[in-house]
Amino acid sequence: MKVRKSIWVVLVGAAFGAVGCAGGRDVEVSGKVVAAEGVSVGEMLIIDFIDTLPEGSGGETPPKTRRMLHLGEFKETVSLEADQVELWGLDDRNGDGYCNAGEAWGRVPSAPVVNDRAEGITLTLLAQPCPPLDE
Secondary structure (H helix, E strand, C coil): CCCCCHHHHCHHHHHCCCCCCCCCEEEEEEEEEEECCCCCCCCCEEEEEEECCCCCCCCCCCCEEEEECCCEEEEEEEEECCCEEEEEEEECCCCCCCCCCCCCEEEEEEEECECCEEEEEEEEEECCCCCCCCC
16 A cells, blocks of 8 residues: 655656745755665665745745665755755655655754755665655
């Protein structure tokens, strides 16, 4: 049974260029994607970079999505309004853009932005049940 995560649904919007927002600034986000010990991943990794706007601030900004072919370092420039960025990663083995049973995923809920940079982030993919829809 597939479990869909609301953030993965937003990927469609990102695919059509709906990234960032009018009031944002460019922020360089860098770090690495790793897998937990004993977890193997395929060749279709997805990272979502999410602006962590406060609740009630007028809506969500679609994430910027990056696809990677293997674990390792990343550097991406994203448009953010907030002073923090959230990252979600998925080993999307079947390529459907959703978290399915057996696909490793991970989250960095809050990485600080200092001088328009968020550096040294480690996103660890874990073998764990998919997140609930409302997380």
